Amino acid sequence: MAKNEHPGKPLRPTHQDKLAGVLNSDPAYDGQFFYAVKSTGIFCRPSCKSKNPKIENIDFFDTSDDAQRAGYRPCKRCRPDLLTYEPYKENVEAIYNAIMTHLLEQESLTAQMKALGAHQDPIKSAFKTRYGSLPSALITQKRLSLAADGLLTTTKPILQIALDSGFSSQSAFYDAFKRTYHTSPGKYRKQNTNS
Ligand SMILES: [Zn+2]
Structure with a gap:
């Protein structure tokens, strides 16, 4: 996969971006679109770990409502019908709290950032979505x-x-x-x- 080095997320992922997002279960795209599988009648978040559908069976929707209106049922695994879902919510909040409380304790902060996954792309991306910067x-x-x-x-x-x-x-x-x-x-x- 060509690594997408965009800062943050593109506003409108292209069809190719979406396909790559689905095939890689990329949480960076969660909330930006949903994908449905024509053969099963189920729709998912991009990050869903269910097995990859055949490309020709994939249908994209901007919102969970759109997918449901088109007759698809939400996946029980990734729950695309829950609007408040935030990927890595706990890590992202813990990272923010660590920054706020341990800003001046370099070693401790560095260790906590590492433990919380602050250097992993999907978590960085979720953090940026929530707080506006990496x-x-x-x-x-x-x-x-x-x-x-x-x-x-x-x-x-x-x-x-x-x-x-x-x-x-x-x-x-x-x-x-x-x-x-x-x-x-x-x-x-x-x-x-x-x-
Ligand atoms: Zn799913």
């Missing part, structure tokens, strides 16, 4: 905003601010800061304070 981007964003605040409200040296905000080094901090603020931490401090 876990790693959210971590950086939170640390940067802490650091920016520190630059403006304290006179601490920049290295200290970097470490206090959870960055592993001054250079990692500079790189991330420049990418977001398009200036260096020192200039940012000068430009935004009267000192």
Whole structure:
């Protein structure tokens, strides 16, 4: 399968995307469309682990209601009729909580991210759907905003601010800061304070 490196999900998956999604049981497409199997009269979420149908028997629907109106019954396994279904809901919420509570404890956060699957594509994708950014981007964003605040409200040296905000080094901090603020931490401090 050609790996889809889109950030997040495409708004309208193409027919090929949908087929690939179904054949790979890709949870990234859950909620975007449903597929029905003409030979069984049952419809599923893309991530359903039931055995792959013959391609010529697949029928796509945008919503669960559409599939049901067309006469298909919801699969008992993936329950495409439950609208609140969110893939990886528990992982995604646990990742978010870990970021919020352990932002400054690098080692602990890294270990938790790994344990919760924060580096796995489907989980990253579900996280982004829910919170608008990837876990790693959210971590950086939170640390940067802490650091920016520190630059403006304290006179601490920049290295200290970097470490206090959870960055592993001054250079990692500079790189991330420049990418977001398009200036260096020192200039940012000068430009935004009267000192
Ligand atoms: Zn199913």
